[in-house]
Amino acid sequence: MRRTRGSSTRRWIAALGLAALGAWSAHAGWFDGGRKTATGAGLSLATWNLEWLMTPQTQAELSARCQRQQPRSHERALPCTPGRKPPPARTQADLDALARTAQALHTPRRVDVVALQEVDGPDAARQVFRQGWKLDCFERRAHPQKVGFAIREGVPYRCNSELSDLDVDGGSRAGADLTLYPGTAREVRLLNVHLKSGCFRGDLDRAFSPCRGLQRQAPVVEAWIDQRVRDGVAFAILGDFNRHLDQDEHRSAGPDESAPLNLLPAWSDDQPRGAVLHRATAGERYLPCDADDRHSRYIDDILLSDGLKARHENRRATLRLTRLPYDPQDRGRQLSDHCPLIWSAE
Known part of the structure; x- marks a missing residue:
């Protein structure tokens, strides 16, 4: 239940609104169309979990026959587990508010691509990404929580085969795989992931099912990373890692590569040489999505390969991270428990 709006909360909302407005104004130049065209080398990536985004028709149909347990990947169903928050039922006003956020990613920010999580395919995504976007490369599972991409129109891309091995137990999400600017000097390979939830911190070898599931997913992602390094391809991994990676990176991987801690x-072990990742959120304070955001650490992130980071550093690009909070005027709407996280090199 939402809290009653007291004076302190109103001040907080006003401050958030001013911060968001300032961020939008101060950073508008990052994605200025003329400058980006002139340099021909800028890149902007975003990730956004849209929390069970589906069409109203799908919502109504699946809610009428929901099941007590989380559906498997092959099941076209919704959960209605007692005591747990159900998937949000959104109104047109809710979708319009989300669409305004998506439009801000397109203009003035000119984000090249948004990695999407918890979206029931292109039809569902089109309710939010309405103009100026290609919606493609979604995983093929029947379950309504899917990963895929919104690519800004005009940006060349190629869909690669989904990383189906990430579904380690028949109930997990695969990875969506995309190449931007294929066949050019700007080529970059992107992997969109939404990993197992519930094991946000601590070693993965605990007798706790979410940790064990995440441990099984880890070598699948590592194999994808290692192959990209061997191919000599710049890459990034974006998405919802369901993990506090800022704490993770200070701990040991352990001796067993097939079951890391x-x-x-x-993943960032320099084996093979060059397998080094850089967190976009490293050194950045946590920015809340709205006044009701009670998190203090990111679980969404963008991991940049050493080659991708060096490419932009070598041309003396300005590397920036920001988050796009929701408009305080939309407080109380059914939006998402995540908001866009954006990394740019200009």
């Missing part, structure tokens, strides 16, 4: 030290 922590994610980031396993």
Whole structure:
């Protein structure tokens, strides 16, 4: 239940609104169309979990026959587990508010691509990404929580085969795989992930099902990373890691590569040489999505390959991270428990 709006909350909302407005104004130049065209080398990536985004028709149909347990990947169903928050039922006003956020990613920010999580395919995404976007490369599972991409129109891309091995137990999400600017000097490979939830911190070898599931997913991602390094391809991994990677990176990967103790030290181990990742959120304070955001650490992130980071540093690009909070005027609407996280090199 939402809290009653007291004077302190109103001040907080006003401050958030001013911060968001300032961020939008101060950073508008990052994605200025003329400058980006002139340099021909800028890149902007975003990730956004849209919390069970589906069409109203799908919502109504699946809610009428929901099941007590989380559906498997092959099941076209919704959960209605007692005591747990159900998937949000959104109104047109809710979708319009989300669409305004998506439009801000397109203009003036000119984000190249948004990695989407918890979206029931292109039809669902089109309710939010209405103009100026291609909606493609979604995983093929029947379950309404899917990963895929919104690519700004005019940006060349290629969909690669989904990383189906990430579904380690028949009930997990695959990875969506995309190449931007294929066949050019700007080519970059992107992997969109939404990993197992529930094991946000601590070693993965605990007798706790979410940790064990995440531990099984870790070598699948590592194999994808290692292959990209061997191919000599710049890449990034975006999405909802369901993990506090800022804590993770200070812990040990352990001796067993097939069952690592922590994610980031396993992936960023310089084996093969060059398998080094950089967190976009490193050193950044947590920015809340709205006045009701009670998190203090990111679980969404963008992991940049050493080659991708060096590419932009070598041309003396300005590397920036920001978050796009929701408009305080939309407080109380059914939006999402995540908001867009954006990394740019200009």
